[in-house]
Amino acid sequence: MNETMDISIDFSRLKLANPVFTASGTCGYAEELADFMDVNQLGGFITKSVTVKPRMGNDTPRVVETDSGMLNAIGLANLGLEAFIQEKLPAISKLTVPVFVNVAGETIEDYVAVAQRLATEQAIAGFELNISCPNVAKGGLSFGTDPAQVTEITSAVKQAAGDKILMVKLSPCVTDISVIARAAVEAGADVLSLVNTFTAMVIDIESRKPVLANRTGGLSGPAIKPIAVYMVNKVFNEVTKERGIPILGLGGIRTASDAVEFIIAGATAVAIGTANFVEPNCAVKIIEGIKKYCDGKEIKNIRELIGSLE
């Protein structure tokens, strides 16, 4: 195989060495992974959500396994903007991989405050706007399901973000994801990432109570992959293709062929979430697997593959 095969991609105003990211909330702030993988081999890294104030998160149990998936209701537990800058940013600035900070909040002002404060940080390539978290009482998903709010929040953050790349992360929990996608793109999103988790519930039949303390959680993992692939393809056809906006596709990716499916469906890049828990180094293996696939199919440039669904 051609070891040096070029699978680099254009990702909005960035050029990335390869199309594989790790997904927000599944790889912390990168330093935690030092013993398990070389983060710099990734195409991009996305942090756990950062909010203006620290958040304790929900009570436990916060996770439960399901057939081929898992539910989580972490509740955006994170150290808050200031501690992120003090404690995490110095290590992040030593990375060579482009790092995106996932931003969450309860109000539009919250999102703007985080973006504004970080807009001048050299260490950061851009933001991923989490308007799709199903596990918080305020903000989160409620922003991401109403096109008018998506427009408002995207344009407000776009202004605050300066020249940083703005990704907007979409929820799959909507009737027509293209409506939301269009709202985000028209308000200035540089990239769309999809999907976040699906709101779901697991019931303990002994106690007749939900297993998660938060009652509901977000379903992720291989179980959601076919729906995510479908949504990526739909948004690609209906919204992003004609506008030349890249999609970061995610949801249930575990193998290189999963990743290739997303790319054929229309994703320019992909992100790995739940699968990191099973195999912390799997993103790097997936990068190798994508190269192998391209090599085997005599694909000279991975760009040929993007949205190549017949």
Next chain:
Amino acid sequence: MTEETFKSNRGVFDAVVFANKQIRQRFYRLGLEFSGDGAAAFAQTRPGQFAEIDLSDVKLPPKEEIAEDLQDSAERKVLLRRPFSFCDVISQRGKTRVEILYCALGPATLRMTTLSAGNSVSVIGPLGNGFQMPADKKTALLVSGGMGAGPLIHLAKAITTEYPQVEVTAFAGAKTKTELPFEKPLDEISRQLGFALHEFAMYAVESQLATDDGSIGYKGFVTDCFSQWLGQQRSLSANDTIIYSCGPEAMLARIAKIAEDKKIDCQVSMERMMACGIGVCQSCAIKCRVEGSDEMVYKLCCKDGPVFDSREVVF
């Protein structure tokens, strides 16, 4: 990371099964051997630390061998790794052998029972922080409930070899005689001499056994057995004593209360559902007090624990 110079002391390693023995109905002891970097990493394992094992590809036992009450949950697929601590770690000639005491109670642990010598499994570890050793203590009291015995057996070995001046006594509880996580409780005579359990007697550690139904040993909760025993110890100095406990959370809460009342230091090994085991997902939160304030914070069982000072934990 690429520029890192020190060799990592944890990682993802393949281990080869060298033994997997049923010791009781539902209870097993699994032996895993590491070579190379895995051997070096696991040789450093401290009692109370754990590993995340991938059991998703391991086959289920034949249906007729699965206990009636587990037939249903056996049907569930396994995606995530499962956390286990060790009851023994031995490092020799470049190989490290670890043993895990486990209970078959769900889809992953049922699969675990079919592992046999020569099989390979992927293991992440060693993870978390183990028990703090009783360097400045004279007495160490080990209290376990059910499967919690595993890491305390490992701890008994570590204390007796590294701190021979410390006197160790163990208390082990279980629901009933058939649900003891021990191979062979010693005979009546040994029991009267204070050595109820072979696993602790091996290290010359006295032990007492309690079952909820009294089918063997003390009748009642191990916490009551322990608290009665403690009440009889006239010469025990609280300052020179430390309690180590591992088991169901309700039991740990009672032990923490006993320790607080008697002003004895106490360390508890906690459990939470874990998705990653390495501190990135925030699923394993444990509510903790902040010393000197009314504030509460969540710490991570996998990273800050699983062993905590009992005064810190909000049960």
